[in-house]
Amino acid sequence: MWQQTKSVVSIIIILAGAIALIIGFGISGTHSITVTTLTSAGNIGEDGILSCTFEPDIKLSDVVIQWLKEGVIGLVHKFKEGRDDLSDQNEMFRGRTAVFAEQVRVGNASLRLKNVQLIDAGTYKCHIVTSKGTGNANLEYKTGAFSIPEMDVDYNASSDSFRCEAPRWFPQPTVVWTSQVDQKTNLSEVSNTSFELDSENVTMKVVSVLYNITINNTYSCMIENNIAKATGDIRVTDSQIKRRSHLELLDSKASLCVSSFFAISWVLLSLSSYLT
Ligand SMILES: *[C@@H]1O[C@H](CO)[C@@H](O)[C@H](O)[C@H]1NC(C)=O
Ligand SMILES: *[C@@H]1O[C@H](CO)[C@@H](O)[C@H](O)[C@H]1NC(C)=O
Ligand SMILES: *[C@@H]1O[C@H](CO)[C@@H](O)[C@H](O)[C@H]1NC(C)=O
Ligand SMILES: *[C@@H]1O[C@H](CO)[C@@H](O)[C@H](O)[C@H]1NC(C)=O
Ligand SMILES: *[C@@H]1O[C@H](CO)[C@@H](O)[C@H](O)[C@H]1NC(C)=O
Ligand SMILES: *[C@@H]1O[C@H](CO)[C@@H](O)[C@H](O)[C@H]1NC(C)=O
Numbered sequence: 001m002w003q004q005t006k007s008v009v010s011i012i013i014i015l016a017g018a019i020a021l022i023i024g025f026g027i028s029g030t031h032s033i034t035v036t037t038l039t040s041a042g043n044i045g046e047d048g049i050l051s052c053t054f055e056p057d058i059k060l061s062d063v064v065i066q067w068l069k070e071g072v073i074g075l076v077h078k079f080k081e082g083r084d085d086l087s088d089q090n091e092m093f094r095g096r097t098a099v100f101a102e103q104v105r106v107g108n109a110s111l112r113l114k115n116v117q118l119i120d121a122g123t124y125k126c127h128i129v130t131s132k133g134t135g136n137a138n139l140e141y142k143t144g145a146f147s148i149p150e151m152d153v154d155y156n157a158s159s160d161s162f163r164c165e166a167p168r169w170f171p172q173p174t175v176v177w178t179s180q181v182d183q184k185t186n187l188s189e190v191s192n193t194s195f196e197l198d199s200e201n202v203t204m205k206v207v208s209v210l211y212n213i214t215i216n217n218t219y220s221c222m223i224e225n226n227i228a229k230a231t232g233d234i235r236v237t238d239s240q241i242k243r244r245s246h247l248e249l250l251d252s253k254a255s256l257c258v259s260s261f262f263a264i265s266w267v268l269l270s271l272s273s274y275l276t
């Protein structure tokens with residue numbers, strides 16, 4: 001009687017163990033892998049990159065990359081078994097997307113987006129499946145227009161002035177002039193900024209003129225919106241004009257999704273102690 005009970009119990013334990021093993025193998029397929037995205041900005045009318053990386057997998061055929069966008073039905077892009085699978089791609093992304101196929105092997109799942117438009121802004125998800133597991137990370141994509149300013153001198157009989165001109169900006173930026181010699185003076189009273197819409201009524205040309213300039217002084221024109229910041233410097237000396245411009249994107253920060261392994265192994269361990 002006691003012997004029988006014991007064998008029934010051990011059968012139950014063995015069955016439970018077998019079930020746990022099956023579940024365990026099933027769940028091990030959902031191990032998390034680290035996927036990292038980078039907040040980035042797209043310049044309207046140009047090509048953009050939505051940056052995403054993952055723990056590489058040498059078995060390229062097992063890698064599935066899916067790009068999705070919040071509020072958009074279907075996919076932005078899918079890459080599977082070493083090539084694109086665009087059967088479920090949303091219309092608005094047709095012919096505009098590509099992954100860097102030769103870079104997938106090293107864990108680069110970045111998406112190239114052609115001819116960026118204002119409406120491409122939003123939350124994207126980079127979803128990765130490899131033989132090691134699954135992972136995803138979101139990416140906030142901002143779109144707008146930004147361009148580097150050109151600095152020039154407007155010669156005039158009465159007085160010279162400086163001109164800071166950048167062809168494409170959106171949303172409308174702020175423009176601030178500063179003087180290196182006299183940093184406290186408010187130059188907004190001796191400058192004039194205009195914004196001229198382009199033919200498509202989206203981006204605008206920025207022109208700012210600074211009057212009342214002095215020789216041997218460096219002036220800076222700073223153009224800034226929520227996406228980018230550009231600075232143009234100009235300095236006139238007795239013999240020459242020096243110019244320098246640069247552009248930086250604001251707020252390009254990495255958003256990291258840390259891996260978390262599913263704790264199935266301890267279940268198997270505690271069961272195997274019964275079995276032995
Ligand atoms: C991914 O590959 C593309 C194309 O070579 C490159 O421009 C991009 O910087 C790469 N991204 C990362 C995160 O390495
Ligand atoms: C020269 O100055 C006058 C008066 O300030 C102004 O009307 C004119 O537009 C200026 N010319 C140039 C080329 O900036
Ligand atoms: C400069 O003057 C303008 C108006 O003349 C004002 O709107 C702006 O806030 C001032 N800026 C600073 C830094 O004082
Ligand atoms: C700025 O430009 C506008 C239009 O060209 C003009 O009406 C205004 O008087 C100018 N302001 C200054 C301070 O030059
Ligand atoms: C741009 O705006 C102007 C005035 O609001 C309008 O007449 C013109 O048709 C618009 N152009 C486009 C391409 O939307
Ligand atoms: C232009 O500069 C001179 C000398 O630097 C100053 O006296 C004058 O007030 C300035 N004009 C304006 C409109 O700020």
Ligand SMILES: *[C@@H]1O[C@H](CO)[C@@H](O)[C@H](O)[C@H]1NC(C)=O
Nearest residue numbers: 214215216217236237238239
């Ligand atoms: C500008 O600087 C040069 C050399 O540093 C000097 O020779 C010249 O006199 C200066 N000009 C003025 C108007 O201050």
